[in-house]
Amino acid sequence: MAKHYQPKRSLIYLAISIVGLIVWAFLPGRDHAPRLGLDLRGGTQVILSATAAGDKAVTSEQLGQTLSIIRARVDGFGVAESEVTTQGSGANTKIIVTIPGETDRTVVDQLKTTAVLNFRPVVASDSGSPIPTPTPSVSGKKGVKVSPKPSSEKATPAPSLPASYFEPPIQTKEVSQKFADTFAALDCDGSKILEGGKIDDPEQYLITCQKDKTEKFVLAPAALSGGDIQSAKASLPSGGAGGWQVDLTMTTAGAKKFADVTKSLYTQKAPANRFGIVLDGVVMSAPSVNEAILGGSAVISGSFTPEEAKGLAQVLKYGALPVALNVDEVQQISPTLGNDQLQAGLLAGAFGLLLVILYLIAYYRALGLVAVASLVVAALMSYVIFIILGNTIGFTMTLAGIAGAVVAIGITADSFIVYFERLRDELREGKRLRGAAAQGWERASKTILAAGFVSFLAAFVLYYLSVGSVRGFAFTLGLTTVIDVVVAFTFTRPIVNRLAENKWMNSGSSMTGVSPSRLGVTTVSEVSN
């Protein structure tokens, strides 16, 4: 094996892979630096755990619903790069919400509050944007499409009204002139109402917009709430006429309330024959009522796409979170502190690297330079891979992760030391440099692999069985261990192999780090033997 070993080829392959990684990492339209964790750029991290009512285990379906509702709420905060992820599995699943940057302290309350679903009769409606779309309708059996009366002029905020009038929820106990003015002036486009997450009072009137900004409404106090709905599911009626619809079943109490409200609504003229399905203060759908629905089951139909119908059914069914959320941990870090931590982490890394480089050169001389070059290659590969992983699997660099990488400097250098000491041992046995480089590698590579495996095993187990910052640390440690072994095999070995042919390295100069006299081999004959 050693005879056929081609150091040049190995180096070329390594160079090609590194260039490939760099190209991949720096593809246009992506982040060109590792993604930073919250502790390095500031922000809020909330770790939540879910429990189902009555101490039952949370099903994966419930968890999925909860996640999508939380995602919708986090998106509602309007902070770019917010994330909702899960860690762990089964009953131990944790929901981790990260919102970067400076955030309002109330976000935590808003996150875990169960969303409020209300059915509110419509008092008035108007166009939220110039092009209205058909309104769905509600009937006991089949739906009949009823178009709303679109108003032609686009509403613009009256200059006389202060901006605070448009802070959601816009509510009063009675409909006043001021309330009407506010409604007239409301422009759904760009309104804060659509950010959602604002809890409305079901006892009061509400001014709000439809989710798709097409309409705005004045809504009466709630007639029904989410708790009155027993089930909701999307279905395609036989024959497929009218497209997808949502089948709704009320609870016994809900059926009575629904009967009362539909009885009075269907006699009204549009838009007062409609009711708004309001989730977290935003109208999800506002069907009109075609007849009094007494049996407690109804159909909401319209020209729904399958996705729209499923989404609406989900809102109706799970508008309130299907589970209770407990706050396990909240961390709020200001961007200034985050930046301080980042600086400190990088400085520690640079300083640590410098110390190791100085030590290696002082001790191993020319051979030390090989170690330093190997460290630089390993560092470059790690950096590029951190960028790629940030773009592909959302890997974020945390302070603990940086610490892991800094600690890895020492562990990476260990591999080179193991090799160099073996090489020197072979020289002491009287081998020439060339033979020592090959033979030393033969033995050292096994040790490097075994030791690297143990390190990797530790990182792997840590990563799989832990939550939070421990994971970040374990991930970087495991990754750098792998990179270390790769660099030792594809860079350090061929370089040393080439150097062993070098005249100067064989000259016995004390600067080579492999001079027989410095190693204490006393007689020349022993070396040349």
Place this chain on the structure above:
Amino acid sequence: MSGISTLGNRLYRGEASYNIVGKSRTWYTVSAVFLTIAILTLIFRGLNLGIEFKGGAEFTVPVKNATTQSISDARSSVKATGVTPANVTIVGGDKIRIQTETVTTTVSNKIGAALASTFAVKDADIKVQLVGPSWGSEVSKNAARALLVFLVLVALFLATYFEWSMAVAALVALAHDVLITVGIYALSGFEVTPAAVIGFLTILGYSLYDTVVVFDKVKENTKGIAGSSRMTFSEAANLALNQTLVRSLNTSIVALLPVLSILIVGVALLGAGTLNDLALALFVGMLVGAYSSIFIATPFLAFLKERTAEMQGLQKRVNAKRKNSGGTDSVSVAVVSDSLSQAGPRKQRVKKPRSSR
């Protein structure tokens, strides 16, 4: 430096040799003292657990020139919200850290606002950490599970790659390292945070890494030793230790340098936090780990091996051979363990041909 290189050569050739395995009793005694102190402190004093494990709230307020006055200001400001702070400390000279019992997010918002107005800082500049009471026990449960799984896997790996006695010796050294490190935490009263736990867990990997490298050399030196009669297992193991001594020294220094740098930078720039907690645990653990891979793991391995019938037979043969050759310097006694007081040369003349004596 060249002194170390030359020493490395003499160690390698057996011209200079430290009888580490032979003096195992001394190392055991030193470690026993440390272990006893560690265990007693853990039992009677316990660990100073951070709020991540106890549950609670922590507020860190940036304050220029924090004084004792700022502490009492912070105290009264938090008290006004109806919560009595458990612990108020100055961190790194420019921050005040207030810890309280578990509070709801509403109360925590109130406390944050009160502190912001007391110290005239922006609300968002205050670092807030709330931890539910069950979180810590979950984190510790996870860590314990990770530890158990890791130990089983690594024992299997070591037993396959080396042999069972080596796996046992490596794990004994590992338990030694972790116990002493945790004991130092108990003794000094340093706060045990998740970062510190990460540190403890990393020691596992590092301590084993070091031991694996030494054992690899022991394995090489003792290959086929049972069939020969040149030296006992203890002597071969001791030679391996001496031959890898320079490497052990170098790798320990190189591994400790970055950790030291984290510690220094962390203390100088941040005062307290993740970096320091982690680096401190690592620094102590790596020092102890470097010690144990040389002075505990290999002597203990020799102790285990010398009890086997195979190695006892080897001892007898080596002794008989040395008596016959009549060398006076080769029968000085090295105590390996209580059950075995076995002969072994204090100076190993491995390279020197027998005929030249």
